[in-house]
Amino acid sequence: MADADDPELLPGMVRATVKASQAKARATKARKAAEAEPAAVDPVARVLVDVPLPHLDRTFDYTVPVAMADTAVPGARVKVRFAGQDVDGFVLARGAESDHTGRLAPLRRVVSAEPVLHPQIATLAGELAERYAGTRSDVLRLAIPQRHATTEKEPSAPAGPWAHDAAAGEAAWVDHQPGPAFLRHLATGGSPRAVWSAAPATDWPALVAHAAAATHASGRGVVICVPDGKDVARVDRALIAVLGEGQHVTLTADAGPARRYRDFLAISRGARRIVVGTRGASFAPVDDLGLVVIWDDGDDLHAEPRAPYPHTRETLLLRAERESAGALIGGFVRTVEAAYLLRTGWAQEIAADRAEVRRRVTVQLAGTETDRARGGRIPREVHLAVRDALETGPVLVQTPRLGYVNILACERCRTPARCQVCLGPLALAGPATPPACRWCGTVDEAWACAECGHRGLRAPILGDARTAEELGRALPNTRVRTSSGDTVLATVSAAKQVVVATPGAEPVAEGGYAAVVLLDTWLLLSRIDLRAGEEALRRWADAAALVRPGGRVVAVGDPAHPTLQALVRWDPAGNAERETDERLAAHLPPASRLATITGDPGAVDDAVTLLAAPASAELLGPVAIDGRGAEGESRIVVRVPRAEGPDLSRALGELQRLRSARKLDAVRIQVDPPTL
């Protein structure tokens, strides 16, 4: 260095360029000095850097140059030099000094002074990262939308005036007790928590809107999460009807970056206090949160498919606890997780009484063995019921999605064909091949039905198009429409018509359907899954609930099946209790905490030896998993009693930090996977 500082020692030819570069270096140095001149107040910024590595999920201190003193506020996006490159980060806090012993690097740039990361969301990200054994930066990627500079320059319009009609809210809730008391509690600043089983034919978006209005009346904010955009639109309309325009915003993934950021900012800046959206909205930084609402928490759309895979219900319940807000877990059915909240006394029950439910709907079963043997898909009595109901209004027919269950069934009694080795579903790999298990690959040449002994197999005839065709033939002068896949109808008019829809794609009918028909219920039940029963009832009830008050529901299926019996009795609570008992007996969630570790077989083995799991932990597997880009991977399940859940999460987090620090092959960890 001393030599280079003295140009006389260098040959003349290069002297000029050296001088020029030295002048440049001096200028850079001077600029750097100015930049590095630390702010007078709180010159240290604690920065969370956006790197995906678990062992780097901690804050790093940087000095705040005086030029950034006012913009590098907590919550602001910044660029910092990290490991020799520029990375994004958030300022978590400012402070007078650092506990880092070395020299601090200056912040490189304040991307924007907009404080998009609120303290309560930063804390939430930390707790979720810990629970799901992931990183805060992964959670924040889900929580904070992409910045849109143009949008950020515009101010957020303040909310206009509004009035609270408490009487209207209580009237709307009167059939669901103690709903009115729940609303009063919210309106007076309380934070009640309830699991709400909506009666069929309930205009649930309106009730949710009234709960939001009651909370709003107490001067607090509301977060409402629903499964999909169709539901967001319904609640949006209901909020407008109850509170007027401009009191709330909607947050959906498909809104486009500008719109999304604008609505996020309206919440972040406190210009709006009520938000309704899909799962991403669960992170909305609503000021002074008073109520969280989740509708239909069993819908798998509430399960985030990106790491660390947080579930909307868990995110919202955690926020309700931490931010002392009320909670409303609503649906036409009840998940075992919601039932558990009642069992533990965390929440109270809100439901309609038996008489009210009976006034609203009658559910009948149709389809006897003789009907089936005749080979007709739609039993005669269903045809009659449809014709009958069409006299007074539209009819909804739910039919399982084509390819939803790619399995074979007994030709005679329609019991799904299962593998003798592992109970997996049998399927045909191709024409003229014997049936084989889709899970373990075992070929079963000599299959015979376990129920009736019959040896013939058939692929079920399915699909909304087939059903629509069959109904169209039977009802020559009736309009038959379909709603499924890419062409989902949101609503239909009150006109007399038949709407054939796949589960989840049922349109809402103006005034409700005169009748709802559920076809091929056995197919939804044949899914061999942890949640098959719960999921089947959810899909039936969500369709059946679209009936008009006093309407009729006809389900085609086996009257002996307990899940269908729960539908007939309209007893989501009983079904959840039964499912919960089964889960308890089988040591499955919510009585236990489960986690899966997936990856290369070697890496998974290795991870298990490194995992300092609680002593009570059970390891199930590893098993090889196939299909969908998981070639040659294996998976192990770790199970602990619920009370040890936090210990397991901590151990899994520690495992990920250890593995990333040592640069071992990555493994994917999922805590409480929605399905196994």
Added chain:
DNA sequence: GCTAACTGAGCA
């Protein structure tokens, strides 16, 4: 993840 520092092999 990335960079920068470190290591030792290979060669003058």
Added chain:
DNA sequence: GCTCAGTTAGCG
């Protein structure tokens, strides 16, 4: 004694 590819620690 030096370069350089390969390795690895640590990131403020």
